[in-house]
Amino acid sequence: MIALSLAEIAEVVGGQTHDIPDSSVRVTGPVVRDSREAGPGSLFVAFAGERVDGHDFAAQVVEAGAAAVLASRPVGVPAIVVADVQAALGALARHVVGRLGTTLVALTGSAGKTSTKDLIAQVLRRKAPTVFTPGSLNNEIGLPLTALTATEETKFLVLEMGARGIGHIRYLTGLTPPKVGLVLNVGSAHIGEFGGREQIAEAKGELVEALPPAEEGGAAILNADDPLVRAMASRTKAKVILFGESDEADVRAENVRLTDNGQPSFRLHTPSGASDVTMRLYGEHHVSNALAAAAVAHELGMSADEIATALSEAGSLSRWRMEVTERPDGVTVVNDAYNANPESMKAALRALAAMGKGRRTWAVLGKMAELGDEALAEHDAVGRLAVRLNVSKLVAVGGREAAWLQLGAYNEGSWGEESVHVSDAQAAVDLLRSELRPGDVVLVKASRSVGLESVAQALLETGAEGEVSAR
Known part of the structure; x- marks a missing residue:
C-alpha cells in the first residue's frame, strides 16, 4: 500500500x-x-x-x-x-486506488474467473508491474485487501469480482472503479440463489454499467459466444470488444485442437495481427479464457505476438484448478477440486477425455452446490456426459447429489459397471488405491464444501514411492 x-x-x-x-x-x-x-x-x-x-x-x-x-x-x-470495519476497509481501498492512477481491470462470470484472472495477470505483467487477486478472494473483503497491495509502481490492477445477488458487483465497482471490464459467461453457478440465468446476467452486467464511456477510455470485453453476455453491450457506454470463436469476434481463435496431452493449441487473431498459441494448461475450455485475456491485453496495447508468447508460457497460479501431477508409478492425478458448477464440471470431463486417450480414465466427482431446483437435472446430466465421453469409471462421492450423478451415468450406460456411488472421500480413496494401475488418469472435482482435494492428496501420497513430479 x-x-x-x-x-x-x-x-x-x-x-x-x-x-x-x-x-x-x-x-x-x-x-x-x-x-x-x-x-x-x-x-x-x-x-x-x-x-x-x-x-x-x-x-x-x-x-x-x-x-x-x-x-x-x-x-x-x-x-x-x-x-463498520468492512465499510472502512472499502473506503480505504477506494481512496488508495483513486490516488494511484493505475489501470484497473475487473472481471466476472459464472465459470473460469480465477483461471482467466491468472492468465490476464501473467500476460500484462510482461508489459508492466501488475497486481492481481490471489486465488479467488473476490468478495467485499478480499477485493479491497487486494487493491491495497498496489503501490506507486503498479501499472495494472486486475481484480476478480464475484456475486451472490443483485447489487454485489455494483458495490465492488464502487470500491474499485474499473476502466476495463470483462464478462466471461452466464452459467448455472449460484443459480439457486439468483433464481435464474436472466437474474445472473442482470448481476454480472453491473460490471459493464460501471465502466467509463469510450471517450474516457472505458472498454467492455464481452463473450461473443454467450448471448446473455453479448447482450450486455447495450448496457454500457464503454467501447465494446468481443472475444470468442464467432466470426464476428474482434479477438478470436481458429484451428483449435488439443495436443496428445490435452493442451489447447490455436491461431490467435486480434485486430493488430495473428499468432499461434499452444498452452500449458489442460482442456479446451481454456481457449475461451485465453481469448478473454488476449482481448484485455490487446486493448491495453500489447501485440498479437507478445500476447501469444505470454499465453503459451502461462501456467496455473491458483491451487486445485486442473492441477496435473504424474505419480512415479505413471498414474496421473488431476486435482480440480477447488469448486464446481455444471459448466466447469462438463469442461473438466472433456479435458479428462482428451488427456486419457488410450488410457483408463476415472472421474471422482461430488456435488455441485447452490443449484436450487436445477440440482437433480444438472447432476444427472453430468453423470450422463461422463458415460458419453467414454470415461472408464465415474466414482460419485457423497450423499443425495452424488447419487444423482451415479444414476445419470447408470441410466446412460450399457453394462452397469460405468459408475459407482461411495459414501465419502475415504471410501473413494480406498476404492482407487485397490484398482488404479500405471497409466490411469484420475480427475477429482466437486464444490469446495465437499473437500474432495483430500482424495487427490491421498492418491499422491499413495504413489509417492519416489519424488512426485508436477507437470
Whole structure:
C-alpha cells in the first residue's frame, strides 16, 4: 500500500484514533486481516466473525510490529475505531486506488474467473508491474485487501469480482472503479440463489454499467459466444470488444485442437495481427479464457505476438484448478477440486477425455452446490456426459447429489459397471488405491464444501514411492 499516516487513514475511513501517541506514524506495510501476517508497519483489520474475533489479537499484532488496528471498539493498543470495519476497509481501498492512477481491470462470470484472472495477470505483467487477486478472494473483503497491495509502481490492477445477488458487483465497482471490464459467461453457478440465468446476467452486467464511456477510455470485453453476455453491450457506454470463436469476434481463435496431452493449441487473431498459441494448461475450455485475456491485453496495447508468447508460457497460479501431477508409478492425478458448477464440471470431463486417450480414465466427482431446483437435472446430466465421453469409471462421492450423478451415468450406460456411488472421500480413496494401475488418469472435482482435494492428496501420497513430479 502507499504509505499513509494513521491520521490520514482515520480521516479517510471516518474513524477515531485511540491509544495512538503519535498519529503521524505511517502505515508502510500491508493491510492484513490474518494476525499471522501482521508485521512491521502493517495495518491489522479486526473482523468479528462467528468463531474468531480479530479484536482478541490486537495486542499480538502490535507486538509483531503493526502500526495500528482498524477496529470497531477500543482494544487497548493503537487503533482507529470505526462503526463498520468492512465499510472502512472499502473506503480505504477506494481512496488508495483513486490516488494511484493505475489501470484497473475487473472481471466476472459464472465459470473460469480465477483461471482467466491468472492468465490476464501473467500476460500484462510482461508489459508492466501488475497486481492481481490471489486465488479467488473476490468478495467485499478480499477485493479491497487486494487493491491495497498496489503501490506507486503498479501499472495494472486486475481484480476478480464475484456475486451472490443483485447489487454485489455494483458495490465492488464502487470500491474499485474499473476502466476495463470483462464478462466471461452466464452459467448455472449460484443459480439457486439468483433464481435464474436472466437474474445472473442482470448481476454480472453491473460490471459493464460501471465502466467509463469510450471517450474516457472505458472498454467492455464481452463473450461473443454467450448471448446473455453479448447482450450486455447495450448496457454500457464503454467501447465494446468481443472475444470468442464467432466470426464476428474482434479477438478470436481458429484451428483449435488439443495436443496428445490435452493442451489447447490455436491461431490467435486480434485486430493488430495473428499468432499461434499452444498452452500449458489442460482442456479446451481454456481457449475461451485465453481469448478473454488476449482481448484485455490487446486493448491495453500489447501485440498479437507478445500476447501469444505470454499465453503459451502461462501456467496455473491458483491451487486445485486442473492441477496435473504424474505419480512415479505413471498414474496421473488431476486435482480440480477447488469448486464446481455444471459448466466447469462438463469442461473438466472433456479435458479428462482428451488427456486419457488410450488410457483408463476415472472421474471422482461430488456435488455441485447452490443449484436450487436445477440440482437433480444438472447432476444427472453430468453423470450422463461422463458415460458419453467414454470415461472408464465415474466414482460419485457423497450423499443425495452424488447419487444423482451415479444414476445419470447408470441410466446412460450399457453394462452397469460405468459408475459407482461411495459414501465419502475415504471410501473413494480406498476404492482407487485397490484398482488404479500405471497409466490411469484420475480427475477429482466437486464444490469446495465437499473437500474432495483430500482424495487427490491421498492418491499422491499413495504413489509417492519416489519424488512426485508436477507437470
